[in-house]
Amino acid sequence: MNEEPTNYGDVAEVAAGNKPSAAVVGTRPVRPDGVDKVTGRARFGADMQLPGSLVGMVFRSPHAHARLLKVDVSAALALPGVKAIVTAADLPEIPDDQAMDKGQPPDFRDMSANILAREKVLYEGHAIAAVAAIDELTARHAMTLIDVDYAVLPHVIDLHQAMEPDAPLLNDHNFTKGIKPVPKKPSNIASRYEQIHGDVVAGFAQADVIIEEEFSTQPVHQGYIEPHACLVNVRPSGRTDIWCSTQGQFMVRAYCARLLQIPLADLRVFPMEIGGGFGGKTTVYLEPLAILLSKKSGKPVRMEMSRADVFKATGPTSGSYIRMKIGARNDGTIVAAEGVLCYQAGAYPGSPVRLGCMTAFAPYNIPNIKLIGYDVLVNRPKSAAYRAPGAPMASFAAESLMDILAQQLDIDPLELRLRNAADNGTQTAYGVTFKNIGYRQTLEAARAHPHYNAPLGPDQGRGVASGFWFNIGGQSSAAVDINQDGSVLVTTGTPDIGGSRASMAMMAADVLGVGYEQIQVRIADTGSIAHSDLTGGSRVTFAVGMAVSQAASAMVEELRRRAALLWRVEVDQVSWMGGVARLMASGGSSSLSLTQIAASSAETGGPIAVEISLNAQGAGPGFATHICDVQLDKETGRVTVVRYTAIQDVGKAIHPSYVEGQMQGGAVQGIGWALNEAYLYDENGRLLNPGFLDYRVPVASDVPMIDTVLIEVPNPRHPFGVKGVGEVPIVPPLGAVANAVSRAAGTRLYDLPMSPTAIHKALKRAARRRS
Amino acid sequence: MTISIHASVNGEPCQFQCGTTDTLLKVLRENLQLTGTKQGCGTGDCGACSVIMNGELVCACLVLAVECGQADIRTVEGLSSAGQLHSLQQAFLDNAALQCGICTPGLLMASKALLDKHPQPDETQIRYWIAGNLCRCTGYDKIVRAIMGCVS
Ligand code: FES
Ligand code: FES
Numbered sequence: 001m002n003e004e005p006t007n008y009g010d011v012a013e014v015a016a017g018n019k020p021s022a023a024v025v026g027t028r029p030v031r032p033d034g035v036d037k038v039t040g041r042a043r044f045g046a047d048m049q050l051p052g053s054l055v056g057m058v059f060r061s062p063h064a065h066a067r068l069l070k071v072d073v074s075a076a077l078a079l080p081g082v083k084a085i086v087t088a089a090d091l092p093e094i095p096d097d098q099a100m101d102k103g104q105p106p107d108f109r110d111m112s113a114n115i116l117a118r119e120k121v122l123y124e125g126h127a128i129a130a131v132a133a134i135d136e137l138t139a140r141h142a143m144t145l146i147d148v149d150y151a152v153l154p155h156v157i158d159l160h161q162a163m164e165p166d167a168p169l170l171n172d173h174n175f176t177k178g179i180k181p182v183p184k185k186p187s188n189i190a191s192r193y194e195q196i197h198g199d200v201v202a203g204f205a206q207a208d209v210i211i212e213e214e215f216s217t218q219p220v221h222q223g224y225i226e227p228h229a230c231l232v233n234v235r236p237s238g239r240t241d242i243w244c245s246t247q248g249q250f251m252v253r254a255y256c257a258r259l260l261q262i263p264l265a266d267l268r269v270f271p272m273e274i275g276g277g278f279g280g281k282t283t284v285y286l287e288p289l290a291i292l293l294s295k296k297s298g299k300p301v302r303m304e305m306s307r308a309d310v311f312k313a314t315g316p317t318s319g320s321y322i323r324m325k326i327g328a329r330n331d332g333t334i335v336a337a338e339g340v341l342c343y344q345a346g347a348y349p350g351s352p353v354r355l356g357c358m359t360a361f362a363p364y365n366i367p368n369i370k371l372i373g374y375d376v377l378v379n380r381p382k383s384a385a386y387r388a389p390g391a392p393m394a395s396f397a398a399e400s401l402m403d404i405l406a407q408q409l410d411i412d413p414l415e416l417r418l419r420n421a422a423d424n425g426t427q428t429a430y431g432v433t434f435k436n437i438g439y440r441q442t443l444e445a446a447r448a449h450p451h452y453n454a455p456l457g458p459d460q461g462r463g464v465a466s467g468f469w470f471n472i473g474g475q476s477s478a479a480v481d482i483n484q485d486g487s488v489l490v491t492t493g494t495p496d497i498g499g500s501r502a503s504m505a506m507m508a509a510d511v512l513g514v515g516y517e518q519i520q521v522r523i524a525d526t527g528s529i530a531h532s533d534l535t536g537g538s539r540v541t542f543a544v545g546m547a548v549s550q551a552a553s554a555m556v557e558e559l560r561r562r563a564a565l566l567w568r569v570e571v572d573q574v575s576w577m578g579g580v581a582r583l584m585a586s587g588g589s590s591s592l593s594l595t596q597i598a599a600s601s602a603e604t605g606g607p608i609a610v611e612i613s614l615n616a617q618g619a620g621p622g623f624a625t626h627i628c629d630v631q632l633d634k635e636t637g638r639v640t641v642v643r644y645t646a647i648q649d650v651g652k653a654i655h656p657s658y659v660e661g662q663m664q665g666g667a668v669q670g671i672g673w674a675l676n677e678a679y680l681y682d683e684n685g686r687l688l689n690p691g692f693l694d695y696r697v698p699v700a701s702d703v704p705m706i707d708t709v710l711i712e713v714p715n716p717r718h719p720f721g722v723k724g725v726g727e728v729p730i731v732p733p734l735g736a737v738a739n740a741v742s743r744a745a746g747t748r749l750y751d752l753p754m755s756p757t758a759i760h761k762a763l764k765r766a767a768r769r770r771s
Numbered sequence: 772m773t774i775s776i777h778a779s780v781n782g783e784p785c786q787f788q789c790g791t792t793d794t795l796l797k798v799l800r801e802n803l804q805l806t807g808t809k810q811g812c813g814t815g816d817c818g819a820c821s822v823i824m825n826g827e828l829v830c831a832c833l834v835l836a837v838e839c840g841q842a843d844i845r846t847v848e849g850l851s852s853a854g855q856l857h858s859l860q861q862a863f864l865d866n867a868a869l870q871c872g873i874c875t876p877g878l879l880m881a882s883k884a885l886l887d888k889h890p891q892p893d894e895t896q897i898r899y900w901i902a903g904n905l906c907r908c909t910g911y912d913k914i915v916r917a918i919m920g921c922v923s
Contacts, residue, residue, distance in 0.1 A: 040807015275873025
């Protein structure tokens with residue numbers, strides 16, 4: 001998700017209805033798309049080909065910050081085999097007042113300037129032109145013929161330097177939003193956000209202990225293994241087909257239409273299988289360029305990013321600097337929390353700092369909180385959403401403070417959290433009152449877990465941390481069709497990024513009372529189902545699952561009606577159980593199977609189909625508590641995670657294996673964030689590690705098995721009790737690993753990543769202090 | 772310059788034309804339409820393009836197509852036979868060892884190469900053997916379990 005959730009904690013009531021039986025839900029069947037994926041037949045973003053396709057390639061800035069004095073593509077265009085070149089001049093200007101919808105991000109002016117730079121380039125890798133040629137070699141050759149004159153400008157990569165009054169400015173017209181009166185001088189601070197709850201001055205006055213520390217985290221990339229890729233065919237009629245890897249085909253259609261000023265109806269987006277996204281595929285980079293190139297050349301155009309382009313020019317999440325303070329009584333009751341959070345936005349505004357402020361202390365019932373967030377422009381790629389956007393960094397700071405507090409007060413860290421845990425009825429600092437949450441249960445399960453009570457070896461440390469994510473609902477569509485042979489087709493409009501076809505089929509099976517194998521699930525293109533918001537925000541199993549369940553319920557009604565027509569009785573004479581219609585008057589001995597009803601559909605009004613569109617409300621918030629054991633090599637500073645347990649309230653696990661998978665995957669991404677991953681720049685603002693060799697994500701030999709405990713406190717707003725599960729698993733690991741390392745090292749680590757060098761330094765510092 | 776290469780792909784004799792700079796990955800995906808082998812990096816760092824060449828596990832993105840004369844090349848498309856999934860494929864499905872599935876073909880070929888050479892690896896051997904195959908979705912837990920389940 002790249003937009004802020006808008007419907008968290010909403011309180012409307014669920015429509016009363018029969019709870020479906022759960023014969024399939026909760027089991028672990030093989031996913032419907034499984035065989036295609038293990039046999040190499042599933043087609044991902046780069047796997048589509050059309051005859052006569054051109055290769056599209058992007059020309060990118062070598063400079064971190066420069067004015068474009070001249071962009072001359074004539075020599076490149078003259079090269080035989082080059083069929084089209086586009087620059088920002090080919091993109092429609094988006095007037096200021098049409099940049100955003102109702103003041104809500106995204107900002108399409110910024111997006112337009114990000115996909116092809118106008119006037120200035122703002123980071124190394126910023127796109128300047130795109131070429132379409134008959135093959136890759138020709139396209140590469142054309143790149144060398146593009147003639148650009150740059151006036152290189154001073155750049156700023158560092159967050160603190162960017163906030164200085166005399167820092168090089170990315171945007172001369174950026175006047176910090178959220179400050180009154182509006183500043184007269186432009187700066188790199190795009191906006192200021194303030195969250196105030198209670199009275200922190202009065203709160204801290206009641207504190208026996210006050211702890212204040214500074215923390216920092218580095219930008220990390222989502223690191224999906226599949227680079228962005230698309231194939232676009234603009235036909236002479238203007239009708240355009242797009243095949244791409246995205247978290248939302250409707251998002252791609254809407255953004256391309258908006259950026260290029262094309263009617264929505266002219267664009268049809270076919271979502272390919274998606275090789276990971278984690279939030280990073282919730283915007284567009286290549287698709288608008290491919291449309292322009294295909295239109296100009298009259299040929300289909302294929303584009304695929306290199307891994308270096310993915311690192312340099314797609315959104316990592318923000319690096320951050322956080323100063324935070326908490327105050328507590330001697331018994332561990334937290335009375336106040338205060339802090340300043342600065343997040344790197346990258347080249348254009350839009351870091352998730354606000355979500356950081358909202359989530360930092362959400363697991364706790366703290367009466368007085370004041371958090372200030374700053375969204376800061378730097379000469380780095382524009383940040384993009386990454387799993388629970390904004391929460392992990394803020395949580396790292398908050399959960400480190402909790403650990404320091406536990407150590408100072410000599411209270412068990414889980415006990416300290418239990419004493420302050422948010423409960424049903426707790427009013428959060430951002431305004432919502434929690435209902436049906438299972439946070440406390442995660443802490444209790446952690447305390448009872450054998451892991452928590454296992455002895456530690458020498459140079460080992462154990463850390464715990466908790467985390468929160470809102471989870472969202474949103475617009476979702478689902479169709480259920482009965483084929484003539486009685487098989488069932490479920491269609492949705494949201495890409496399956498981690499097994500959601502299985503959970504959709506399972507919910508539909510239980511509502512219809514039919515077997516899982518009887519159901520096929522299809523993810524449709526934008527021309528084949530009504531709008532659906534993208535896959536993100538942990539919304540699919542909840543919101544799309546709600547649409548599928550409702551469509552299946554409506555289908556049950558329709559099937560009863562069809563059976564009644566066949567029997568020539570009123571519909572209330574027909575019951576539906578186990579996938580079979582029964583005539584009540586017969587005592588149930590007269591029955592019609594789904595197959596029989598389907599076979600005679602022509603006599604009862606034609607094909608049997610139902611489609612439901614809704615805007616799901618009432619997503620249940622997610623809470624998790626993680627336990628991490630590390631082994632520290634004090635000589636080298638190297639840390640190994642030796643045991644890890646993730647505990648989470650998941651509402652209801654539709655397919656437990658894929659829920660566990662979300663928890664395990666999120667935990668390991670968080671471990672990478674804590675220990676290894678970082679963007680490293682040279683003095684010219686050029687990325688030093690744009691590849692998987694030097695930007696090291698965790699590999700199999702870096703991590704142990706990730707133990708999981710699923711707590712199920714059902715969400716009454718969903719027919720099966722589902723809460724989103726995908727995002728919260730990445731929130732606690734940063735704190736859990738840092739707390740474990742700090743305890744193993746006997747000294748606190750405040751900065752991520754905790755590389756061997758950083759730990760080695762911290763150990764030396766601590767030794768000096770002691771001697 | 773184009774060169775004509777004779778090789779065997781998944782047990783079938785095959786001939787393709789390639790340029791001197793073309794990689795085996797490009798030939799598999801574009802010339803032979805075998806898109807099961809994926810490109811995650813093109814530089815040998817992710818393992819998404821893992822295939823077995825003359826019995827050895829290789830990154831297809833690092834092998835030049837012109838090196839493949841007379842070679843025996845095995846890709847994910849050739850793993851199942853006569854409609855019967857290979858035990859690794861079935862184990863990946865049963866263990867939910869894939870989420871997005873982009874890493875899966877490479878991991879299947881890497882695990883096959885492992886079991887061909889070391890039929891009884893322990894967890895640590897498995898983890899080090901597949902350390903060249905990145906998976907960003909699963910945290911490796913279920914992948915390692917799936918492979919362990921296939922140890923004879
Ligand atoms: S594509 Fe070959 S190793 Fe990544
Ligand atoms: S399942 Fe997505 S990268 Fe492995």
